[in-house]
Amino acid sequence: MNDSLNAQLKDTVRYLGATLGETIEAELGSEWLQKIEQIRQDGRDSYAGETESTQRLTDLFASLDNRSLLTIGRAFAQFLNLANIAEQEFNSANQRDESLAVSLEKIKSLGADREKVLAAVKNLNIDLVLTAHPTEVTRRTLIHKHRQLASQLQELHTTNITEHNEKRVKTRIAGLISQAWHTEEIRSVRPTPVDEARWGFSVIETSLWEAVPEFLRELDEYLQSQFDISLPLDAKTVQFSSWMGGDRDGNPFVTSMVTEEVLRRARRRAAKLFSLDLDNLYIELSMNDCNEQLRELVGDAKEPYRAALKAVRNKLELTRDGQIPVEEWVASNDELLHPLMACYDSLHDCGMQVIAEGALKDTIRRVHSFGVNLLKLDIRQDSERHADVFSELTRYLGIGDYGQWSEEDKQAFLLRELSSKRPLIPHSWTPSDDVQEVLDTCRVIARHSKEGFGIYIISMASEASDVLAVQLLLKECGVTWPMPVAPLFETLDDLNNSPKVMRSLLDIDWYRGYISGRQYVMIGYSDSAKDAGSLAAGWAQYESQEALVQLSEEKDVTLTLFHGRGGTIGRGGLPAKAAIHSQPPGSLTGGFRVTEQGETIRYKFGMPQLAKRSLSIYAAAVVEAMLSPPPAPKETWRETIIKMAALGRDNYRGVVRSDPEFVPYFRVATPEQELGKLPLGSRPAKRNPQGGIESLRAIPWIFAWAQTRMVLPSWLGVMKAVEAVKNDGNDDVVKDMIDNWPFFNSRLSMLDMVFKKAEPHISAAYDARLVPDNLKHFGEGLRAELKQSIDSILRILDHTDMMEDDPHGRLSMDIRGGYLEPLHYLQIELLDRIRKEGSSEYSDNDIATLEMAMMVTITGIAIGLRNTG
Incomplete structure (x- = not known):
């Protein structure tokens, strides 16, 4: 990107920031504007490494009351929103x-x-x-205002805009920014x-x-x-x-x-x-x-x-x-x-x-x-919920407990009932509420046209019976068309076991007839990475897809792989082209199906021109991968990545699972507990409300680490494993993998971006204030590995700085870095106060204000980092 375009983006961010400043001054006065401007300058200097500015931020926030901290948090969250809008419009136009x-x-x-x-x-x-x-x-109300704002920026940047129209547009921009500030x-x-x-x-x-x-x-x-x-x-x-x-x-x-x-x-x-x-x-x-x-x-x-x-x-x-x-x-x-x-x-x-x-x-x-249904609705449910239906039903029928049967017996029962013309479920049966809910869902499917549905996904699928059970439920509830049923393989063990499960299914004559030569399989990225670390999960996903492609060719079945990717590398996130080209050869034969999750929907598809661009990138990448498939891994590559994945898994689990200090450290060093108060989405943060870290969903797990800029799930154990294998006489092999294997190269490229977002000095500031002395050494150890990992990737890629190959991405992060800095130090102050809220110095109003300010900082940091979950 040339310097004039860089300058245009910076000027737009500066202009929007100044307009927000005028809005703040109009409400709170010039003294507040000066305070915000000083914080903004100190934030930029702190991001550049000036410790005096960092200390000024820390001292100022410690001296202010809760209501003032809320105002500052709102201001910098808004600055980051405006920076994102400017960048979206810039990308769309240039x-x-x-x-x-x-x-x-x-x-x-x-x-x-x-x-x-x-x-x-x-x-x-x-x-x-x-x-x-x-x-x-x-x-959503703010998203609407932001979309309007982007539209006005497009008009403002129109060549030869008249003076009258420029004044009109700037007035509208000021109005929209004011609306957002007062919302x-x-x-x-x-x-x-x-x-x-x-x-x-x-x-x-x-x-x-x-x-x-x-x-x-x-x-x-x-x-x-x-x-x-x-x-x-x-x-x-x-x-x-x-x-x-x-x-x-x-x-x-x-x-x-x-x-x-x-x-x-x-x-x-x-x-x-x-x-x-x-x-x-x-x-x-x-x-x-x-x-x-x-x-x-x-x-x-x-x-x-x-x-x-x-x-x-x-x-x-x-x-x-x-x-x-x-x-x-x-x-x-x-x-x-x-x-x-x-x-x-x-x-x-x-x-x-x-x-x-x-x-x-x-x-x-x-x-x-789109069709008359607008889009096709997928149904997803856990395999245990389906098994519970049959356990309860077989007990009622007096033929045993389905849940206690062997896999062979389950399959025999299910196939017999699938071929039977009589109904299985008696009218007189009154199931439990949970079982009734599963049946009611299947009956909703039966009441609607197949044009309104995509596929039925079974999470935690581990056996062929998990798939057959859903097909029997759909039949019994009146679904007369063959709804595609896709097992979701998401943990490390399930990924490794997926070829065996699918072979067992495809060996069944009835099943092959039912699917008419078309099989969907969903590959989970989030839970496997949380389970084993990003490198081991990535290789397990690759091997699983590779084996499934081979199996589908053997059985003459068209396989559609459904990729459950998130926005971050810790949840399988990669740029579209890199994601597609890092798949095994042959994996696109049945089409390309992928989740678009959370904030990435807005960043990719929130404006018509951005959406068209994103669709074009996807289409070109798929066409290129079909015409020029990525190479199958050489045997030396395979041997090397197997060693790296095993080491990476052991490194990761050695910290996250085995070290008794990890969970206590995680609880105090991140805002994980406070995240539960933020009304983000409809799903609970934990699968089991009484569970510990093992029950924490992959999204809040990654979200919490992003807040402190440790971004730990994306990198922990990876470069340590890469270096160990590389230094064991594999220099040339690793270089060959970087140069010629998209799967490996794309992972290092994403780590490059992750390390640009990581800020060890910010994580250290959280620890200094929030972590008890007996756990401080734990954070120091993690940051030592983080710094070693950054040095390692620069050395391996022969770079002098992060994101050298992505100057636009680096500029984007640098623009937002200065605005993010104050939010982190503000969040540290708020976390310290909130965790002392049991003391008598805080009234109920104080606590409410603190919690609101905390949620604003969480939101603001997420906005600034963009792909947070």
């Missing part, structure tokens, strides 16, 4: 070299055969699954699963609805210009699924009633969006020439295109407003496609191709990408 056409031309220039390029592009199938994991810390940034209550789903719908409505047809239009234009063919109208190039309202694994608030409500709300939101599309088409399609097929459809109507759309337009409006019974709502994509395609074909037949290829074509594309 990174045009990542357009789909440019990326595909680069692929062609590598010498790929024309027909192979064409086949790869035509067979693109990208399924992005929006999830509501609680890493999105920003309220509570912390939710008063935890969002419900329905709230989360509505947030997902809004991403589609405000961004993806526009971005997807634009992306497909660009792809279509590329195919026409390069290959003289068009992208088929019904191409499933990109589609969207969701876990919001369907993911009940460990979330007691996702019930069958919630799933029902989310499905209905999605259909009404889709009806709203398609109504707007048809309103526009109704205005545009005023022509009277039509072909015979359309004339037969509409009779002697003078405006045949409007007549063809009228009935479905009215039905969409009634569906949108809920004015007719659910049974009469628009229920299938064909209800929309039939009149739309009749109009499209007629326009072509009558020489009006230019009209057909405009807004009408975009609407047809939207039907294929």
Whole structure:
């Protein structure tokens, strides 16, 4: 990135910060503005390493009352929000070299055969699954204001903007910043699963609805210009699924009633969006020439295109407003496609191709990408909940306890019942509430069209019977179509055992007939990394996928791997291209399905231009990986990574599992306990409320370490293992792996970014204030390994500083680093006060203010680090 563009981004951040300063001054006076400005300057200097500035921040915060600390926290959280908005708008406007056409031309220039390029592009199938994991810390009302702000920045940066328009835009920007400042940034209550789903719908409505047809239009234009063919109208190039309202694994608030409500709300939101599309088409399609097929459809109507759309337009409006019974709502994509395609074909037949290829074509594309259900809802449930149904049922029937049977006996029972024509569940049976809930969920699926669903995911799947059990439940509850069922392999043991489980399934004749040659398997990234560290987990995921690909080829089954990645390396997060190219060869044959989690949804898809860019990056990366698959690991690479993974696992577990001081240190050195008070998402922070660290979800586990800038789960034990194996006579092999193996290179590249975000001096400041003397040595040991790891990666990559290969990413972190610094020292002060809140010096109001300020700092730091969970 050139210096002028760097300067533009910095100037935008500076301008927005100054405007926020004016807002603060208008409310609190010039003295407060001067105080904020001094803190901002000290924050920049502290980030640059000036200890006097750090001490000034610490002393100032210690001298202020709780209400003042809250004000400072709010100011710097807002600064970071504005910096992120500036960067989003900047990326949207200035990174045009990542357009789909440019990326595909680069692929062609590598010498790929024309027909192979064409086949790869035509067979693109990208399924992005929006999830509501609680890493999105920003309220939806603020997200709306931020989106408006980004839009105004786009207009401000328009070439040759007039003086009048510039003044108007700047006034609007000042108004939006003031609105945000005077809005509570912390939710008063935890969002419900329905709230989360509505947030997902809004991403589609405000961004993806526009971005997807634009992306497909660009792809279509590329195919026409390069290959003289068009992208088929019904191409499933990109589609969207969701876990919001369907993911009940460990979330007691996702019930069958919630799933029902989310499905209905999605259909009404889709009806709203398609109504707007048809309103526009109704205005545009005023022509009277039509072909015979359309004339037969509409009779002697003078405006045949409007007549063809009228009935479905009215039905969409009634569906949108809920004015007719659910049974009469628009229920299938064909209800929309039939009149739309009749109009499209007629326009072509009558020489009006230019009209057909405009807004009408975009609407047809939207039907294929979103459909009348808006997106496909996945269902996820823990395997034990399914087993509990059959344990309770078999006891009631007097045939034993399913839970005590061997795997062989379970399979025999399930297969017998799957083939039986009589019902298994008696009408007279009254199951427990938990079992009833599982059955009710399956009955919700039965009541809705298969177009509204994606796949059924079984978490903690460890046996073939786990999959068969779900298929039997669906059958017994009235699901008449073969819903795809995907086992989720997420712990280290389950990943290693996954080929055996899938072979057992695919050896069953009935099962192979049921799946009709198509199998989904979900690979979990979060829990395996929490279990064994990021390097061992990464290699287990690779080996598992490699073996599953080989098995699917042997059994002649099309395998779709579903990647449950998070935003950080500790949860499998990698940039899109790196993630795709680090998979084993052959793993994209069945398409590409991946979760988009938490705040990454907004950063990738929150604005139409950003969403289009993200879709283009995904598409180009998948096409490139299909045409030029990553190499299978050489035997020397495999031997080396196996040693590294084993050492990394032992290093990680030696600290996290075996050291008795680890948990006490974690509890006091991070805001893990305070995180539970932040109403982030609908799921509890722990699977078991009475459990210890082992029951802590992967997201808050990583979130807590990010707050102190130790970011421990992403790196602990990794470079120590890499160095040990490298120094054992493997220098040349490791260099070869870095240069030629995307799987290994991408992990080091992500560690490079992680280490840029890590700040040992900030972690040390948390320890100095919050950790008792008898545990301080523990943090010192962790920071010693962190510093050694940073030195190690610089040496191995032959770099002098972090993120040398990503100057834009480094600039982004440097811009936000100065704003983050005060928030950390403020959080340390707040944590110290909160943990003393039992003393008489604090009133109830003081405690409430402290807790609010604490939540603001947690939010602000998460915003500043971006991929926090």
